[in-house]
Structures are given as C-alpha cells and as structure tokens.
Amino acid sequence: MKRRHFLQVSASATAALSLGFVLPSGAQTGNAQEVNAWIDIHADESIVIRYARTEMGQGSRTSAPMLIAEELEVDWKKVRIEDVQAHENLKRKRTYGDMASVGSRTIRNSQEYLRKAGASARMMLVQAAAQRWGVPLNECQAVTGKVVHTPSKKSFSYGQLAADASKLSPPTDIPLKAPATWTLAGKPIPRVDMHDIVTGKIRFGVDTQLPGMLHAAIAQSPVFGSKVVSVDSSKVDNRRGIVKVLNMGEFVAVVADNWWRAKEALRDVSIEWESGKYAQVNSAGLMKLYREGLSQSDAAVARQDGSALATLEKANKVIEAEYYTPYLAHATLEPMVCTALLQGDQLQIWVSTQNPESSLAAAASTAEVPQENVKVFAMQMGGGLGRKSPQDFTRQAVAIAKAMPGKPIKLMWSREEDTQHDLYRPASLVKVRASLQADGKPDALHIRVSAPSIFSQLLRMPLQNGVDPQAVASFNDHPYAIPHCLVDFAQRSAHVPVGFWRTVGHSQNPFVRECFLDELAHSAGVDPLAYRLSLLPNNEKANRDRGILQAVAKAADWDKPLPAGVFRGIGQTDGYGSHTACVCEVSVNAKGEVRIHRIVIGIDPGYAVNPDNIQAQLQGSVVHGLTAIFWGEMTVKDGRIEQSNFHDYRMMRMNEMPKVQTVIAPSGGFWGGVGEPAQAPLAPALGNALFAATGKRLRSLPLKNHGLSLFKA
Amino acid sequence: MKLNVNGQTHQLDVEPEMPLLWALRDELDIKGPKYGCGIALCGACTVLLNGEPVRSCSYPVSSAAGQQVVSIEGLATKGKLHAVQKAWIDHQVPQCGYCQGGQMLAAVALLKKKPKPTDEDIDAAMTNICRCGTYARMRTAIHAAARQAGQS
Numbered sequence: 029m030k031r032r033h034f035l036q037v038s039a040s041a042t043a044a045l046s047l048g049f050v051l052p053s054g055a056q057t058g059n060a061q062e063v064n065a066w067i068d069i070h071a072d073e074s075i076v077i078r079y080a081r082t083e084m085g086q087g088s089r090t091s092a093p094m095l096i097a098e099e100l101e102v103d104w105k106k107v108r109i110e111d112v113q114a115h116e117n118l119k120r121k122r123t124y125g126d127m128a129s130v131g132s133r134t135i136r137n138s139q140e141y142l143r144k145a146g147a148s149a150r151m152m153l154v155q156a157a158a159q160r161w162g163v164p165l166n167e168c169q170a171v172t173g174k175v176v177h178t179p180s181k182k183s184f185s186y187g188q189l190a191a192d193a194s195k196l197s198p199p200t201d202i203p204l205k206a207p208a209t210w211t212l213a214g215k216p217i218p219r220v221d222m223h224d225i226v227t228g229k230i231r232f233g234v235d236t237q238l239p240g241m242l243h244a245a246i247a248q249s250p251v252f253g254s255k256v257v258s259v260d261s262s263k264v265d266n267r268r269g270i271v272k273v274l275n276m277g278e279f280v281a282v283v284a285d286n287w288w289r290a291k292e293a294l295r296d297v298s299i300e301w302e303s304g305k306y307a308q309v310n311s312a313g314l315m316k317l318y319r320e321g322l323s324q325s326d327a328a329v330a331r332q333d334g335s336a337l338a339t340l341e342k343a344n345k346v347i348e349a350e351y352y353t354p355y356l357a358h359a360t361l362e363p364m365v366c367t368a369l370l371q372g373d374q375l376q377i378w379v380s381t382q383n384p385e386s387s388l389a390a391a392a393s394t395a396e397v398p399q400e401n402v403k404v405f406a407m408q409m410g411g412g413l414g415r416k417s418p419q420d421f422t423r424q425a426v427a428i429a430k431a432m433p434g435k436p437i438k439l440m441w442s443r444e445e446d447t448q449h450d451l452y453r454p455a456s457l458v459k460v461r462a463s464l465q466a467d468g469k470p471d472a473l474h475i476r477v478s479a480p481s482i483f484s485q486l487l488r489m490p491l492q493n494g495v496d497p498q499a500v501a502s503f504n505d506h507p508y509a510i511p512h513c514l515v516d517f518a519q520r521s522a523h524v525p526v527g528f529w530r531t532v533g534h535s536q537n538p539f540v541r542e543c544f545l546d547e548l549a550h551s552a553g554v555d556p557l558a559y560r561l562s563l564l565p566n567n568e569k570a571n572r573d574r575g576i577l578q579a580v581a582k583a584a585d586w587d588k589p590l591p592a593g594v595f596r597g598i599g600q601t602d603g604y605g606s607h608t609a610c611v612c613e614v615s616v617n618a619k620g621e622v623r624i625h626r627i628v629i630g631i632d633p634g635y636a637v638n639p640d641n642i643q644a645q646l647q648g649s650v651v652h653g654l655t656a657i658f659w660g661e662m663t664v665k666d667g668r669i670e671q672s673n674f675h676d677y678r679m680m681r682m683n684e685m686p687k688v689q690t691v692i693a694p695s696g697g698f699w700g701g702v703g704e705p706a707q708a709p710l711a712p713a714l715g716n717a718l719f720a721a722t723g724k725r726l727r728s729l730p731l732k733n734h735g736l737s738l739f740k741a
Numbered sequence: 742m743k744l745n746v747n748g749q750t751h752q753l754d755v756e757p758e759m760p761l762l763w764a765l766r767d768e769l770d771i772k773g774p775k776y777g778c779g780i781a782l783c784g785a786c787t788v789l790l791n792g793e794p795v796r797s798c799s800y801p802v803s804s805a806a807g808q809q810v811v812s813i814e815g816l817a818t819k820g821k822l823h824a825v826q827k828a829w830i831d832h833q834v835p836q837c838g839y840c841q842g843g844q845m846l847a848a849v850a851l852l853k854k855k856p857k858p859t860d861e862d863i864d865a866a867m868t869n870i871c872r873c874g875t876y877a878r879m880r881t882a883i884h885a886a887a888r889q890a891g892q893s
Contacts, residue, residue: 083837084837085835085836085837085838085873086836087836218830218833219833219835221838222829222830222833222835223830225835225838225841226813226822226826226829226830226835226841226845227813227814227816227817227822227826228772228773228812228813228814228816228842229814230838231772232775232838232839234772234775234776235772237770237772243767268756285767286755286759286763286767286768287763287766287767287776288759288760288762288763288767289759291779359872360872361775361777361783361785361837361839361840361870361871361872362775362777362837362839363776408837408838409837410775410837410838410839410840411837411839411872411873412837413872440776442779443776443777443778443779443780640833641833644833644836644875644878647874647875647877647878648836648873648874648875649874650874651871651873651874651876652872652873652874673778673779673780673782674778674780674782674783674870675780675782679783679870679872680874680876681867681868681869681870681876682863682864682867682868682876682879682880683864683865683867683868685876685877685880688877740864741860741861741864
C-alpha cells in the first residue's frame, strides 16, 4: 500500500468521527449505497466500513474493519472507517451487536459476524453482476472492488453494482475464507487514526466543545460512600466565572465557564460529609480481613479434582506460601469525563466510554427520559484500562445537566478525584500449598483466595456457587497435570470500591501461580522450564501453552548461559483465549536497583489480524505491568485512599524502559484477545528472575516495598 | 493580554495566574495540550514556549504573554507534517494518543538542541508519562526523525 494515499484517506475518514460527526445509517446517504449495516459503497468506488466498538488505543478501529474488508475483496486504500454510535445501534435493533471494548474481546467475539458481513456483501455484489449479465454465478468472481465475468473478462465495479446488490436478500450460507488465504488481515497495517492523533485533530472526551458549554469540577466524599451533609459556597459564589455550586447529595459540583476556575473554586467550597461508618478503616485492618479469609471454613469451591486436602494431610513433603497483591488504580491519563446536554426530554452526551450502550442506559435512567431520546457520541478515549466501562461519571454529568437544563455541561474529574475515586483492582491474599512426590512433581495443590469480588461489589451479580470467576482466574483454569487440586474462594467485602483493571484476575494471580510453581521446581531441583513442560498434559489448551512457552524460551536462548551476574525467570499463562509466556533477564545491584537486560514476551492469539498492533499491545502491557509491579499500591487510611496524583502513584518513564523482544506465534484454530493477556506472565517471570538473582523469594507486590527499584538509564 | 499561539495572536482577558493550559483549552479552544495531573508531573500539557518545552498546566498564562507558543496543532506547516510527526506515523507510535502531542513537542525540542541524540539524550529529554507504554517506539521514531532531518 502507498502510505501517502492511505493517510489522505484516513485523514478524511477520521475528521468526521473525531468531531462527533455522525452519518445517519440505514439509508442511502448522498451518493452512498448501504449494502448492509456495516458497509456503504459510494459511486466513486470508495467504501465506508463501520466500526461499532470504541477506541482507547487497543487498535481495533483498524483491525476489526480489516476483517470486513478482507472478505469484501476491496482495496484497503479506498476504505474509510466510520464509528457507529450507540443510539444508532438501538434504533437498528442492535444489528451491530455488543459495542463494549472490554475483556480483550472485540476481535474474538465479533470476528465471525464481521467477516460474514464482508462476505455476504461480496456475494450480493457478485449475484447482482451475474443477474445483470444473465450468466451463471460460478462464472463471476469478486476481484478488488470489481466483479469480473471470468469467461468474457467483462467487469462491473462495486459502485456500479451496489444499488442492485442492496435489493437482494442476503445469503444464509456464507462460507468464509481460510485465514491462510488472507491478503489484508494478518499483515501489519498502519492504524487508521494515526494522522489525526499526530496532528492533534482527534477529539478525546475532554476535548468536547459546544456553544455555551460550561465546565464542572466535582468533589466526592473522601471516605467512600459518605453523603454530603452541608455545603457553604459563600466564598466563591461571586467569584469570576462561577455559575453555580450544586449539592448533588453524593457529590458537590462547581459549574463555571472554565474548568480551572471551577476546580480552583471547589477548593474554597466548604463541604461537610457524613462521618461514615468506614472512617476508621485502614490498610492494616483490611489485611486482617483478608487474613481471616485464609482460615474461613466454608470457602466456595472453584475447582476440585480428586481430594487435595486429604492428600496434603498425608503427604511427606508439603510446600506452602502466602502471596499478596495490592489494590491498584487505573490512572488513565485522561480522567473520567462526560459532557451532557438535556433539552426538554432530549438528551445528548459526549463521553469517553468503553461501553457506549451502558452510557446510553445510564444517561437515560439518570435523566428519566426514554432511551430513544438519548444520543451518545463515544469519543476517542485517553486510555480506558477497564475504568471507562462503569458509568458513574456519566450519571454525574447527566445529573448536573438535569439540574441545569438547556446548558451543555462538561464534567471532568481532577487527577486527585480520579485517583481517590477509582474502582480499584482488588487486593488479594492467597495461600498455596502443594505436596511433592518423590519425583519432585506435585500430587496435590490447594489454593485459597481471600479477596473482594468485582462481580458482587461492582456488578451486583449473584456469584455462581459463591465464586467470583476473576478472583480465581489462572487458578481454576490452570493447565497443569496435578491429580488432586482444590481452588477455593473466601469472599471479603470491604468498602473500597473495586472494578476491572486491565487483565483483571490474570493481572495478579499468575504472579502467585507461576512463582509458586518456580518454588516447587527449585525444591525439586529441576529447571523451571523443564518442570513446567513436564507438568503440561497432552490436551488442546496445554499444547498451546507448551507451544508459546517453548517459542519464548527459544527466543530467549533459555538453554544458553547468561553473562555473569545476569539471571532469568520464566512464566507462562493463558487468558482471554490467548496463550502467553515471558522470560525476564535481570541483575540486581547493591542499592536494590533491578536492571532488566531483556524481556522476551510472546503470545499465541490463534490468529494475528494486525501483527504490528499486537506487538504494540505486548510492548504496552510490559510498561503497564512493570509500573504496577514496582510501584503500584493503593493504601487506605481513615477510610480513604492515601495516594492522590503521580507523585505518590508512580508511573514508569522512558528512562526505565527495558529492551522488549516480542514473539507473535499464532497457531490457528481459535481466536484469542491481545489487549490484556500479555501482562499476565510478566510479574511471575520477573519475580522468578529476582529469586534467581538474589535467592530471596518475593511474595508480595509492589517491589518497592522490598527495597527494590527499576534501574534508570 | 496578548497570546501568540501557533503564529496567531489572541487577545485574552483572564486572571494572570490562570495556567496557560486552561487559557489554551477553555478560552481559545486549542485542545491539543491535555490535562493529565495539573502539577507538572505527566507532561500531557506540554507546549513549546519560544521552542522550549513547558508544562502548561503549571505555567501562568501571563508569563507566556508576548511570546511564541506552539501546540501540537501548530507543528505541521502548511499541511506538511514535521519530521517527528512523520516518524511517529511511520513507526506507529501512538496507542490512545492522549499524551502524544506533548511527547512529540518534547521530541521536537530535543532534536533542535541535539540533532543526533543518543539514547541517553532521549532518556534525559523525554520525561513525559505514556500510560499506554509507547516508550520503545518513541525512541525508535526519534532516531528515525533525526536521520530524516540529517538527509533533508
């Protein structure tokens, strides 16, 4: 592809979406003909392909349409991407399916209907051509935006056929290309939104600008769950730019003509909060709560093979350990933001959201208007990381807009508000015990998880058999051949709100599982890679685990010696349908500075739709992971989160970035995600490398609490 | 006061202590510089002031009056991308893109001072936070932009 042409095309495409500009779908618009809900073909042969999820940097605004284009048989240079909005999906009876960008599932959950949309449109175009010529279908073939009558070499362009094709009934039997024959998917394709990003044109949620718009800054109770008792705004009521100070019950909002004025004024508003019952809670007390969970007698069973407890009881050699992973904040660089405008019973919102359909529902219920009356414009997100799926901030913006009808209100949280009112990655205390046989292999394993439940606390869903699937992820689905295994869950409910943080349960449990396995390997005196390989059985899942483990070990020269003073560790995981492995090479100096010489990280996602984007996700996962591993920890004092900004919730920077080598090894036959799974094997690979380097087994994160820091170049 | 941004002069009537970021974003609708922390730690708000990168969230607008402010919107000239922007696309640096305006401006300032920066120069100059973790690609792109500029 000629890059220059591509950029011109993509620039015009994203200009529309970045302005929140929406073409009405479902109709013939201008000279465009909709062939099906996903595809418009224009008379000038340009193609519009719709994208129905949101974009936070995961790259699926490019890779999802690539799957449609692949089957449609078009020149990618002629494709423009258009975002579908939630209200259009609602109007079209959810023809675009789930719009959420969560759980690394955009590609794996929509690949089939996206590919079928492309193939179905292509088949209709071929049929339209065959009918026009009066020739048999099998004499016609779609070739890059044209249908060719093979015997006569006559052809019609898609633009000439689109109107006829759209009148045909869509086929019911839609064969798809074998991925081995793909010509577009599977190639490293530049992202369609890059030009708008590098020129500053793309509009994030924070960039919404409407005529007469006002800005809101809010304060929520520092102690989670407390309500406002009283508000005294007399110091700021007459201050320049201040329009209104609102007591919203659960928060206080200052509305002004400039966000800085609103935020500055908020500091001088005196707010009395209920002295809630949680004002005494601190981190030590929370740890006690988790510790009690380790001995709870009626924990919920998440996995039971054989009789682990009885086997452990009788065992000659038992190894046990306790691991802890802390609460973490998402800290997306763009804080929570939503703009709302309520005019009569018509509501519009412009929001950075991972789930525009949830935004729509939350907005409608807050404004008490029918869902049909709501328009949602999902903006580019300045990171999502799982935080922008819940809609607390959308409800707040709409509530303020409802209090000030006719005025567009942009609510943005300050960094401090964002840090202290997150929905945190749960802390988790885990006790692991294993009995080893004479050959060094475990015959019994008991994993007790004591942690909050995201499903129960955030989603308010009843837990099936008392188990939160995220709390036990990587444990209940471990692949190893261990005849007796018990995984059980003691739910702990604290007042700290919890949520889905990139990689969720797989962000913390692999640290436990794969470091403990390393403990067992060392106890058995067996090489950690060989130990894992000996425990992986012969089944589909384990074979894929083995495949990526071996590929990464090979890329990392596992069988070759390292320079003196350099040590390595390995970890292997699977999650989000993908299989991942990692090797870290480290040295540690006397000051506790950890120098990471190399990280080799690999993934088998089944199919690699856009390999360059997958590599970016692996590189990003390393940075996200290392930030948490070295520094990430939210602590609680007097019922509130102690950290407030990047000075005490530290982010990794350029001078700490180690060398990362990626292995992308799609083995085919399944579809896995790529946004989250790669973070999973990093912490154990690093933890195991640190053990190799220091002889000290570190069983809690972050590493700063063990006196370790990341070496700065 | 008068504020020159991307070659255009704007008349502003705001508090002198208003951070430059909020004069740009909420008074002039120049949205390239982003809010990330408000205390000059993350650099998402970076703009060039007479060619030097400053963190506009913590820089009073009155101190910028009468000087040349460049935001990411002003980096390309007459539709021609700056070598850094071009390298950013060639190496597919951005993920979400939120910090990238500030990152590119920091890179532009670095290259102006050090046309052939070493990795150490890059480490010292590129101190903005990228939460998506694009550091490795930024480094590659800066070296590429330096090569590009050397050739042209």
